[in-house]
Amino acid sequence: KLSPKQLEALKGNEYVEMDQQKGFGLAKDRHLFVIQVESLQNFVIGKSVNGQEITPNLNKLLEESAYFSNVFQQIGAGTTSDAEWIANTGLYPQGMIPTVNSLNGEEVPSLPRTLQTYGYGSATYHADDVTFWNRDVLYPVLGYDEVYSNEEIPNIKPVGFGPADEVVFDFAAKKLPKQLVKYDRIYANIVTVTSHTPFVMPEEMQHLDLPAEYEDMYIGNYLQSVRYADEQIGAFIEELKDQGLYDTSLIAIFGDHSGMHGSLVTEEDQALIEDFIGHPYTLKDQFTVPLLFTGGNLFNGIQMERLGGQVDIMPTILALLGIEHETPMMGHNLFHYEKNLLGMRYYMPGGSFIQSEQIYKAPGAKLPEVLYDMKSMGTRGKNSETKKHIRDTDTLLNYGDLLLEPYLKD
């Protein structure tokens, strides 16, 4: 538990206290669509291979979005389910253990629950067995009104875990007219899964004409699957326009975690990535996920380079909707935040942090600690400021644990 002195020190900390002034209520009374995209990393946004954009639909959407291009993943061992937890609670995940394995069933103050009190009906969509990642426990804890998994979503065009993203988006789109009758407003949470490792796509779902050197490469498969996901997001946005919902909705889109990491990324893959991103593929590239907010007549294509984390998604959504949340969240409204005083973001349970000038990887079981310079991504030594950041990270993680405690088994 934190001492009264530590709690006092956290007061006024931008990470803990959300100031909702900037952008507050900009999307008031709008429906909400949150699209959590499997393995979507930021390095593909705006990039082309062989003259073809990897994410043409997202790139186009950016012209009407607020795009945060320096947002870091904050998942722990629960990967996709941790991202669902973070985005819908504004809390950190447990870390070394998937949060979903420890939930005690207690109802958490969540995005669906807070929105419910404002007349929103909520639904979540994911094309897998609902017991995967204990979502049968997670979803009641989060309080969704409707849950759709592979039991309800028709198993057509299966890729990997279940029906392809296009089937899920289509299923969700068909639910909307009835939901509009049932609820004042809709919150739809769509978790895509087709762009999941090993990223191998059926021929007819491969939209990119890649150069020969990408053939059968991990990165080649990744780009094809991301391109496919992009296509389906684009089609869903068009569907929202057709249903007259685009102008009355706030749409948030973000990547859940990296896809290009681990032993499957060969030196050849790495070289190909570096070729089209134009610089060495670093930890920073690995951990950065795109986050954008869009909808009709909301934003004019602004790009925000300020540092952020997935824990900021819920506070930012609520601020845009002009809704107060009664209980603490670890993130804050990204529109308000301009200069991150402590400049750090939790990534790994062991206390690693990301800060505007540096990335610190805390020591693991067999690995030593490493400190990277954010600009050059070369290693550097610790100074007294770094040591303070490490201590502050510890304090913040303890505070995060404290907020999580009521929802975890003993």
Ligand code: GP9
């Ligand atoms: C499975 C899917 C994948 O249901 O969400 O999860 P991941 O392996 O990416 O954590």
